[in-house]
Amino acid sequence: MDIVYEDEAVIVINKPPGMATMPSPQHFTGTLANGLIAYYRSCGRNDSTVHVVTRLDANTSGLVLIAKDRYTHSLFSEAQKAAKINRKYMAVVEGVPQTKGTIDAPIARKAGSIIEREVNDSGRRAVTHYKKLQELAGHSLVEVELETGRTHQIRVHFSNEGYPLAGDDLYGGTLQLMGRQALHCFDLNFRHPLTKRAIHLQVELPEDMKLLLQGIELKKNV
Numbered sequence: 001m002d003i004v005y006e007d008e009a010v011i012v013i014n015k016p017p018g019m020a021t022m023p024s025p026q027h028f029t030g031t032l033a034n035g036l037i038a039y040y041r042s043c044g045r046n047d048s049t050v051h052v053v054t055r056l057d058a059n060t061s062g063l064v065l066i067a068k069d070r071y072t073h074s075l076f077s078e079a080q081k082a083a084k085i086n087r088k089y090m091a092v093v094e095g096v097p098q099t100k101g102t103i104d105a106p107i108a109r110k111a112g113s114i115i116e117r118e119v120n121d122s123g124r125r126a127v128t129h130y131k132k133l134q135e136l137a138g139h140s141l142v143e144v145e146l147e148t149g150r151t152h153q154i155r156v157h158f159s160n161e162g163y164p165l166a167g168d169d170l171y172g173g174t175l176q177l178m179g180r181q182a183l184h185c186f187d188l189n190f191r192h193p194l195t196k197r198a199i200h201l202q203v204e205l206p207e208d209m210k211l212l213l214q215g216i217e218l219k220k221n222v
Contacts (some may be wrong), residue, residue, distance in 0.1 A: 062185030
């Protein structure tokens with residue numbers, strides 16, 4: 001595991017794409033939680049529970065915040081409710097959105113699906129802020145910040161606006177250039193629940209997204 005930050009109460013992992021955060025019927029082994037338990041045991045801890053604070057989809061890469069005990073997790077939960085844990089993402093979308101904007105559209109579970117979400121007036125309010133960083137050949141690199149944290153929020157919002165994420169075939173993106181949604185949590189900002197120290201962490205784009213951007217740029221210059 002790529003450990004970005006660790007102390008007695010908190011650990012932050014840079015999760016690779018293709019790794020589920022928690023076990024499920026689709027991902028029983030090989031998850032971030034499985035790896036953490038093995039890591040804890042190698043350090044002499046016998047923890048059998050992983051307290052994830054900020055979960056990512058299996059095919060979304062980037063920073064995941066985890067508490068090492070139930071009490072710290074409860075403090076983080078309160079911080080989340082108060083919007084005091086901030087994350088930023090990099091995404092490659094199909095098309096060229098405006099320079100910056102805010103998408104404010106409610107999200108609900110799509111009828112007949114246990115996985116897919118959609119913009120629907122019956123759903124919960126969801127707010128996504130973004131700014132365009134780079135225009136590419138038929139694509140754009142955008143920086144995204146969430147005001148709310150709904151399931152698949154970034155993917156659903158951009159798809160609904162007509163700019164699905166590259167590689168996100170569940171929400172209208174093509175797999176031609178990317179085999180998974182081009183989404184990476186690169187920035188995490190929070191106050192430590194015990195020491196009260198401000199912690200700000202950043203990581204680079206993963207290799208597959210770097211190669212995607214290089215490939216699109218080459219296509220643009222041909």
